[in-house]
Amino acid sequence: MISKVHHHPTDEMLTDFTAGNLGTGLSVVISAHIELCEQCRLRRTDLENQSAALWEQEASMDYQGVTGDFGPMLAEIHSKLDGVSQETSVHTQPAVLSEMHMLEGSVRLPKVLAKLAGEGLVWKKLSGGINQASIKLDDETTCEFLYMKPGSQAPIHTHRGNEFTLVLDGSFSDELGNYKPADFLSRDPSHHHQPRSDEGCLCFAVQDGPLKFTRGLARLLNPILGYRFKQVLSRVR
Numbered sequence: 001m002i003s004k005v006h007h008h009p010t011d012e013m014l015t016d017f018t019a020g021n022l023g024t025g026l027s028v029v030i031s032a033h034i035e036l037c038e039q040c041r042l043r044r045t046d047l048e049n050q051s052a053a054l055w056e057q058e059a060s061m062d063y064q065g066v067t068g069d070f071g072p073m074l075a076e077i078h079s080k081l082d083g084v085s086q087e088t089s090v091h092t093q094p095a096v097l098s099e100m101h102m103l104e105g106s107v108r109l110p111k112v113l114a115k116l117a118g119e120g121l122v123w124k125k126l127s128g129g130i131n132q133a134s135i136k137l138d139d140e141t142t143c144e145f146l147y148m149k150p151g152s153q154a155p156i157h158t159h160r161g162n163e164f165t166l167v168l169d170g171s172f173s174d175e176l177g178n179y180k181p182a183d184f185l186s187r188d189p190s191h192h193h194q195p196r197s198d199e200g201c202l203c204f205a206v207q208d209g210p211l212k213f214t215r216g217l218a219r220l221l222n223p224i225l226g227y228r229f230k231q232v233l234s235r236v237r
């Protein structure tokens with residue numbers, strides 16, 4: 001059973017997600033969180049109901065007192081609204097997780113991530129006991145599964161863009177807190193952090209810019225990381 005979730009996407013992100021304004025990478029990480037988080041399933045339903053209510057209000061203001069040809073149009077709007085409320089009831093269903101064997105053990109993944117992982121992951125070893133399997137989802141982001149071995153620690157880094165991380169299994173901590181399964185973290189360029197994991201941790205992370213290391217030898221990697229990110233982007237353009 002999943003423990004209580006403490007870290008969630010902002011209202012703004014959920015609204016953009018609900019309106020279909022986000023690219024595939026961000027949509028996947030938010031959708032996966034929603035599968036794991038009852039609170040965000042309910043928030044999403046609320047946001048959808050609010051926008052549906054606004055729409056209904058606007059429709060009735062525009063066409064108030066107008067009869068004739070607009071009758072069928074209003075009927076169509078109402079049937080669409082019925083469709084929305086039927087769909088939102090599906091979102092409140094508890095998540096069905098798929099069990100997958102990844103690296104050293106079995107983990108239960110949200111459906112959207114199980115589907116991606118099921119298409120085949122290539123794991124690469126990074127320094128500090130961290131393994132990474134990248135997935136190409138869109139032109140704006142880099143997406144990856146990250147596995148931190150027990151006792152591992154990443155170099156201190158900031159981000160040139162934003163990074164969104166969903167914890168899937170185990171836990172990790174940084175200067176700002178301790179994160180458990182289903183927690184959703186946002187990090188922007190003002191954050192310096194150094195994730196570490198005592199028990200090991202599997203995450204799914206989406207970045208809209210490359211990492212920037214801030215200390216020691218790892219700083220030498222900065223131009224390479226920037227170059228690699230540009231290469232990844234140029235390959236798909």
Ligand SMILES: [Zn+2]
Pocket residue numbers: 005007008009033037038039040041
């Ligand atoms: Zn949530």
